[in-house]
Amino acid sequence: MVFLRSLTFNVAFIVWTALMCVGLLWMLLLPRDRMMAVVRWYLGSIAWLERTILGLRFEVRGRENLPRSGSYILAAKHQSAWETMKLHLIVHDPAIVLKRELTWIPTWGWYAKKSRMIAVDRGARGRALTSLIENSKPVRDEGRPIVIFPQGTRVAPGAYRNYRIGVGVLYEQLGIPIVPMALNAGLYWPRRSFIKRPGTIVVEILPPIPAGLPRHEAMIELENRLEAATDRLVVAAGGPATVRPHAESLAETASASP
Numbered sequence: 001m002v003f004l005r006s007l008t009f010n011v012a013f014i015v016w017t018a019l020m021c022v023g024l025l026w027m028l029l030l031p032r033d034r035m036m037a038v039v040r041w042y043l044g045s046i047a048w049l050e051r052t053i054l055g056l057r058f059e060v061r062g063r064e065n066l067p068r069s070g071s072y073i074l075a076a077k078h079q080s081a082w083e084t085m086k087l088h089l090i091v092h093d094p095a096i097v098l099k100r101e102l103t104w105i106p107t108w109g110w111y112a113k114k115s116r117m118i119a120v121d122r123g124a125r126g127r128a129l130t131s132l133i134e135n136s137k138p139v140r141d142e143g144r145p146i147v148i149f150p151q152g153t154r155v156a157p158g159a160y161r162n163y164r165i166g167v168g169v170l171y172e173q174l175g176i177p178i179v180p181m182a183l184n185a186g187l188y189w190p191r192r193s194f195i196k197r198p199g200t201i202v203v204e205i206l207p208p209i210p211a212g213l214p215r216h217e218a219m220i221e222l223e224n225r226l227e228a229a230t231d232r233l234v235v236a237a238g239g240p241a242t243v244r245p246h247a248e249s250l251a252e253t254a255s256a257s258p
Helices: 002-023 025-029 032-054 100-104 108-115 125-142 166-174 215-236 247-253
Strands: 056-061 073-076 095-099 118-120 146-148 178-183 199-205
Touching: 002 025, 002 032, 025 032, 025 108, 032 056, 032 108, 073 166, 095 100, 095 125, 100 108, 100 118, 118 125, 125 146, 125 166, 146 166, 166 215, 178 215, 199 215
Parallel strands: 056 199, 073 146, 073 178, 095 118, 095 146
Antiparallel strands: 178 199
């Protein structure tokens, strides 16, 4: 049954997304805010397909922890493609940090550029952090949330990967709070997997880490809180806990890439 549901959903998702990408190209002529309203409608339709075909729902806890005004960094766990399609349904008008190469993808990249995401040149070592800061400052000044995946890539539940320094540099240079976002999506929508499982994905928004702390301290606080909350959600849903290095070594082992 899970296989048939997954097959049906994957086909429906691919066909529907292809139709929308082509059929809604006219949106690129609209003002950005109107285009984003249609994008949210599309993402809502994907959530409907998930509920209807897969029996997969989601619950968001802690919305009260989101700042009511001004920009902030939403530091989100990244376990699967699922959360990338729900960010616009969870927070208002987010700017997601992504690889510049993704904006070169025909059709999809056009939407990403129109949405004013934060493209980072990860191919150039010295330019990566510079482009991250340069492209994030206008977003901060607009008061939009900046979404970054602190580990830089998808990490399966129970696996550990170093937190990269990009989120810490953003925090230090932009002078805005970090809001950690935990989730257990990888248990139901595993990375690089055809199979999608029924159930309820839980997303939990944690209290902000206030602006102004030393970068080293903020990075350790972020990782400790985000990993603990994610483990709690994963284990409660029957998944594995994460074996982590000692807290004292967290900042020292962080990569220098954003």
